[in-house]
Amino acid sequence: MVSVVLPCFNAAPTLAEAIDSIRAQTWKDWELIVLDDGSSDNSVRIAEAIAASEPRVRVVRSEHVGIVKALQRACGDARGDYIARMDADDLAAPTRLAKQTALMNREPHVALSGTLIEMYGAPIGQGRRRYEKWINGLLSHEDIVRELFIECPLPHPTFMMRREAFDTIGGYQDHGWPEDYDLCMRIFCAGARFAKVPEMLLKWRERPQRLSMTDPRYSDASFRALKRHYLFRSYLKGRPSFHQWGAGEVGKRWLREWTDPSPAAVVDINPRKVGSTIHGIPVIAPQDLPPPGESYVVIAVGARGARDEIRAWLNPRGHKELDHYLFIA
Incomplete structure (x- = not known):
């Protein structure tokens, strides 16, 4: 029944x-x-x-x-x-x-x-x-x-x-x-x-x-809290470090809310942001990412079409979705 x-x-x-x-x-x-x-x-x-x-x-x-x-x-x-x-x-x-x-x-x-x-x-x-x-x-x-x-x-x-x-x-x-x-x-x-x-x-x-x-339980902030909770019980569990990709409007909300642990660095393609810090986290260029498997990458980018563009950059460099990186926005 x-x-x-x-x-x-x-x-x-x-x-x-x-x-x-x-x-x-x-x-x-x-x-x-x-x-x-x-x-x-x-x-x-x-x-x-x-x-x-x-x-x-x-x-x-x-x-x-x-x-x-x-x-x-x-x-x-x-x-x-x-x-x-x-x-x-x-x-x-x-x-x-x-x-x-x-x-x-x-x-x-x-x-x-x-x-x-x-x-x-x-x-x-x-x-x-x-x-x-x-x-x-x-x-x-x-x-x-x-x-x-x-x-x-x-x-x-x-x-x-x-x-x-x-x-x-x-x-x-x-x-x-x-x-x-x-x-x-x-x-x-x-x-x-x-x-x-x-x-x-x-x-x-x-x-x-x-x-x-x-x-309020369905607010954007509540969704992010849920995702952080389960990230550390799944893809980030036992990881010595991780990186975030995305320092735009969506990414900054994530950067503001990480506690401990927080990303080792955040990747952004805007050259004016590279070398700065956002909410205490250093900004690096994509080419400065560690090799695949050395640090997990969580991707918080909200722009339309960005997921395909990021996959096109990461995959040829040996990064495998879910094994090495995950979209969280």
């Missing part, structure tokens, strides 16, 4: 449509746990009215505890071998659960799968469209891991998790940063695998009030 967990808070305008998209699934062996997180609107009454005629829908009332505790409780009530996520303002395609379940059954080493998404709703700017293209372009485990430290490469509302793996890593946890990204990082550090169904199986509603747009 697939347990679909759907926490909601004041979601009355969209909740029924989201629930109906689960009821319309071609995969019939599911339960939907709607956890109302202390809504002050009609959300709980809408959910309970649907549950009255649909035994697979369970409604759990809660005082307002926030997204992480709501997810913890809903997942704790789940009875399925798989746990899938759903948001109260999104729409699942009718074959979503069937196709993700087939993938998980076919690939027993996959702990977490997702799907492609289509953004809709409020006007969507070029930046969000680029993000949609980026996240939909990461399909294989290798693609996802390669870009894991850039951003969360699987959209949270598309998650389907193997219950055993979910429990093994400790489920959702609250560290003051994005709970979905944190879960992905712990799955990665545990050595488990990711996958993605290469089809658009979720319509992801854009709206200014979306939690990921308003809550």
Whole structure:
């Protein structure tokens, strides 16, 4: 069985449509746990009215505890071998659960799968469209891991998790940063695998009030804190030294926030910066980087096209992505 967990808070305008998209699934062996997180609107009454005629829908009332505790409780009530996520303002395609379940059954080493998404709703700017293209372009485990430290490469509302793996890593946890990204990082550090169904199986509603747009836990600073935490538990673990590439706008934010250890130096292509220090860290030219394997390189550059340019510089000089360098922005 697939347990679909759907926490909601004041979601009355969209909740029924989201629930109906689960009821319309071609995969019939599911339960939907709607956890109302202390809504002050009609959300709980809408959910309970649907549950009255649909035994697979369970409604759990809660005082307002926030997204992480709501997810913890809903997942704790789940009875399925798989746990899938759903948001109260999104729409699942009718074959979503069937196709993700087939993938998980076919690939027993996959702990977490997702799907492609289509953004809709409020006007969507070029930046969000680029993000949609980026996240939909990461399909294989290798693609996802390669870009894991850039951003969360699987959209949270598309998650389907193997219950055993979910429990093994400790489920959702609250560290003051994005709970979905944190879960992905712990799955990665545990050595488990990711996958993605290469089809658009979720319509992801854009709206200014979306939690990921308003809550401090999803701020840029919170993302960087999460990445630093897991860098020192993965690629930088046990490294005697590391370098940062990038002293522009994005790179300076990273340089300001490193504590101990911090980069031995920061690489930048601007000759006016080379030889100076930024937040106490010396700036060097690319050609002054140590040889491959001597010092790991984390790359914090936000300019469009910069990743390909940096790969084109590093790879011919013997640097191998993930083994010797990693993009973190």
